[in-house]
Amino acid sequence: MKRRIGILTSGGDCPGLNAAIRGVARAAYEMFDAEIIGIHDGYRGLIDGDYSEMTRGQFSGILTLGGTILGTNRTPFRDMRKIGEDNVDKVAAMKKTYKELKLDCLITLGGNGTHKTANLLSEEGLNVIGLPKTIDNDLYGTDFTFGFHTANDIATDVIDRIHTTAASHGRVMAIEIMGNKAGWLTLYSGVAGGADVILIPEIPYSIEKVAEVVQRRAENNKGFTIIAVAEGAMDKEEARMKKKDRESKRAAEHFSSSAYVARRLQEEVGVEARNVVPGHIQRGGTPSAFDRVLSTEFGVHAAELIRDGIFGVSVALKGNDISHNPLKDVAGIPKPVPVDHHMVQTARRIGISFGD
Amino acid sequence: MKRRIGILTSGGDCPGLNAAIRGVARAAYEMFDAEIIGIHDGYRGLIDGDYSEMTRGQFSGILTLGGTILGTNRTPFRDMRKIGEDNVDKVAAMKKTYKELKLDCLITLGGNGTHKTANLLSEEGLNVIGLPKTIDNDLYGTDFTFGFHTANDIATDVIDRIHTTAASHGRVMAIEIMGNKAGWLTLYSGVAGGADVILIPEIPYSIEKVAEVVQRRAENNKGFTIIAVAEGAMDKEEARMKKKDRESKRAAEHFSSSAYVARRLQEEVGVEARNVVPGHIQRGGTPSAFDRVLSTEFGVHAAELIRDGIFGVSVALKGNDISHNPLKDVAGIPKPVPVDHHMVQTARRIGISFGD
């Protein structure tokens, strides 16, 4: 029996997307009579009917390739279900393309927004399987998403390099790590990079506590302090504000979270502090060995689910096992760092401050 | 209450040893009144009374450092319990040093041999805690040892580089990955590096099956084949031999496992085949972000065990949790790759051959 599989990547690009695509394709070709259709630029391609039939050779040599050969797009879920004609059109258009392509299944690789739309399409009766990717690791139901460990390697390397300058100049350096809603990447790279302070959205900080660390280190002849700051880190005052107010405060002040920390330390405590925003480099380039393995396992599991006719699920890593969850149970549910997570405790045990 | 902690690293060096040492020390200093004694060159230093009292500053800046600041030594367990006066002397000497140093606990970082001796000392009444390190990942009771993922990164990078030459020259390349008794590193780096064939000790191969892969690829206009060969890989004939006979056969033939594979493909199938033995580079250099985190968690957990007075155990990773096992239950028990492990299945699903 021939099976036609549509595949798309949505949301921010992320190392391991191509490895996962390759995993799906190679396992599908090995296990059954598969035809694979690459849908371009995420859901936009599904809406617009922009796709191409793919050949076996197109999945060769992409294991190590960063980004996504299918292109991606950040059309967010909130636009998908917006009340009004326009939005009904989008869902209808996606269903129409699915039918026209005579797909047996749609594989969507993405984060929370992508999974919400995947669940919406599943509820509309399409056979959908989600694969959880994001460097933020903030998807409910899976221990790790692919992309996270590669980003952790890059962010750790950034902290290593900044260490050099901080130590040579005796400076405070605040390094902004990706993660607007979740602090996983900042937590892991902060521990791996030997940060002195880690500031994450889940644990609001007070600048005075951060300043105390800087001063205590200065007293112990450590003239420098490394602060890993999540994009979405906020001080206690900001944490008490409504999201809208906090965002407009930030917008007015034109500061990134790390620039804000550096400025406040400089102004209020009088130390020389600089910040660095490595930004998009955290999500680019070839996936790490770990992520190539995880992406491949996720992709292969998706192909096994197709073989077994199991749809409406998202693939997941649970402990050491590759498994899956119903889309309706996990789609769009965030996974913040629990404030008593063992990594937080480990960090505290070795003297890292969370500024709280 | 003051606690005196002896710490030693034993067996082959491995990325993450210093990170784990730092984890123990920093957590111990944070949690209780700790004095740390560094024992030099593994059990040799314990036998000879070669050690030094350490200061807080000595654990600073070592998170990223490869190798071990304490030195290491491969004095194997079989020498420890050898019948005869000499051996009784060794154990007695170790106990004597432990007593003279007034240690409250001995932390040993090492692999299977190290753990056997740790268990022996524990049975003799010393307070011992083991930390499982090895790039081979072949220790029973823990999902992963630290060092493994760094070695996986390095081995994968090696396979990536060899890919270039293989593809440009249309050659068969056999790459020898560390692992005499267990194929974990070959399995993971083989999948991550996109190998076409993976040969591990747990799954004896036949050269004819490997040759078939080479020929099938040639027919599909893929002029090259990448073979990841574990040090301890053996063909079916060798697998049937007694260990002693197999070893003397190998010794007589002067070949590494990858050279053997390359030679046989060349002789019997007439293809141009080369082999590469990256060797010790797989265990050197700075630990990866993953291993820095895992080593730190292991070290911190060891300090918590000291605080709680729990001894005679080895720290372990189980799923996502840091935990511990009784030394007597795990010491020296190997952990080969189960032939039906999900990574073996994943590899087969994407068309990788195990030559069986």
Place this chain on the structure above:
Amino acid sequence: MKRRIGILTSGGDCPGLNAAIRGVARAAYEMFDAEIIGIHDGYRGLIDGDYSEMTRGQFSGILTLGGTILGTNRTPFRDMRKIGEDNVDKVAAMKKTYKELKLDCLITLGGNGTHKTANLLSEEGLNVIGLPKTIDNDLYGTDFTFGFHTANDIATDVIDRIHTTAASHGRVMAIEIMGNKAGWLTLYSGVAGGADVILIPEIPYSIEKVAEVVQRRAENNKGFTIIAVAEGAMDKEEARMKKKDRESKRAAEHFSSSAYVARRLQEEVGVEARNVVPGHIQRGGTPSAFDRVLSTEFGVHAAELIRDGIFGVSVALKGNDISHNPLKDVAGIPKPVPVDHHMVQTARRIGISFGD
């Protein structure tokens, strides 16, 4: 004859400082009876008498170490010769420390500011030898400074990673490369990273020309454009302004040069454009093989000059030869990229636009 050598590092830290220090020390110890005094935090240590006598062992293991074991400081030259009592004090203080330490020679590792002060001290009668370091490569009299090639590796890696995101999302990405006064690093990493547009201070750009490149690429189905922007890049209007006016314009607009380019493309041409400012990571971490070699050669040559009693010079690379220039001929003279430099021509030949 015993020779006492003072050594200091000044200005921004830079990969290769420790390798150069090691080169001076090891060659000095090999060639003559040397005592080496490490002066802390650049000229500040010389002014304040903050230094330490060093031992052979302290130069061991630092070849691969980023930053500087001596500390550094950005006390700029303009402060040194400022009219007024304070400044006379500084020079006098430096001479006093030099005399008290009974130095036979002072080695200064730094950029243009460092060399100006070195020349000042040389004119005051001290025996000074300069070693040219900077990731900007903007020192007159030497083909390359050490640090430049390591920074080029890092900046190129950054561009590689951004390529992934740019191509996957079909975006314009403006990457800000260090270099306020000279575009060397942007030029080299732009060519090495496959940038489509390179904007450097020496060649003022017009945003319309940059927009044309973006549009032409879009027409050829290349949905993304990579723009390497030097920190000090300026458009033609800015180039016509006085430096002071240009700086206050920039300050008022709160934009980095890459953010400015991205914003203007977005506003005026209506394309989605983002910018990345990797910042300090370009100067941190272990020096590359090239820079370890160059730093070592520079350090060794400095020791040879001491042996031969040649002072008042700065070490230089000329073609393949290690040589030296009189400090008075080179100190503080900038080295911008000639607009007809062969690398500019090479870049133009392969279709890279300079926006002019």
Place this chain on the structure above:
Amino acid sequence: MKRRIGILTSGGDCPGLNAAIRGVARAAYEMFDAEIIGIHDGYRGLIDGDYSEMTRGQFSGILTLGGTILGTNRTPFRDMRKIGEDNVDKVAAMKKTYKELKLDCLITLGGNGTHKTANLLSEEGLNVIGLPKTIDNDLYGTDFTFGFHTANDIATDVIDRIHTTAASHGRVMAIEIMGNKAGWLTLYSGVAGGADVILIPEIPYSIEKVAEVVQRRAENNKGFTIIAVAEGAMDKEEARMKKKDRESKRAAEHFSSSAYVARRLQEEVGVEARNVVPGHIQRGGTPSAFDRVLSTEFGVHAAELIRDGIFGVSVALKGNDISHNPLKDVAGIPKPVPVDHHMVQTARRIGISFGD
């Protein structure tokens, strides 16, 4: 005027080949009406008429790619000019393909063997331009070949990693660096990696001198020694032998040069010594920033030569200039390391022994 350009890569693969091919192609397309024909697997493709017309798009995205998209082959020059019918056929066949393709020029990328054949074809009246590639840097007439600096980065990284193990175990480690006839790569990576001993073909060693270094270090409490050994390194006795006798001695002893050094130190001096042969990884993977720039410059210069009608030359780096030499003056002439080269002197100055 339309110009048809044939291009081939020959000899061992090397980082930068694709970057150079891209440089030729992009500059040619920019400067004149160019058609480019890719000849497969080196001269074999020219002999057999195995080639393909290429499109602009095929040169896109290959800047960072290791190996060669054209394939390569080691058909050596000695086969080309072998007396007998067969050989005349080869040259005739190459001329025939050149004529049939109506080529205006043939670009050959390769090392000494490749250049010999290029010169032969030039003497036969074809328009040939050579581009010097090799990780060995042993081509006469150019300061550096592309590929060398990437290999230097890799070999230095290998030495860095081995350092870890050597220091932790207190061992002698002999690392075999590529280079059968020339010691450039061993010399540069030995200095960059902080080797204690460097053994190169140009400076025959005596094992006693090497042993002295090991012992002197042991006396100074440095329990380990790093020895960088060129593939073609030989001791003084071997150096006195005829090449044929030396080769058969080596073949009989089944040893690599580093294994030979390790074995002899172990046998004659009684120290624990190991060797590592990183092999082909030294030539694989993405080119470094330096080599991408150099390859691009070489490629662009070749296109300029085509534009100007200058043939029978090989492109070269001289100091900082990209230039060219007549093929007849440089083809096949080796470039060993001069024993008084400034890098040899630099190495000696910092206490590195050449075992002489």
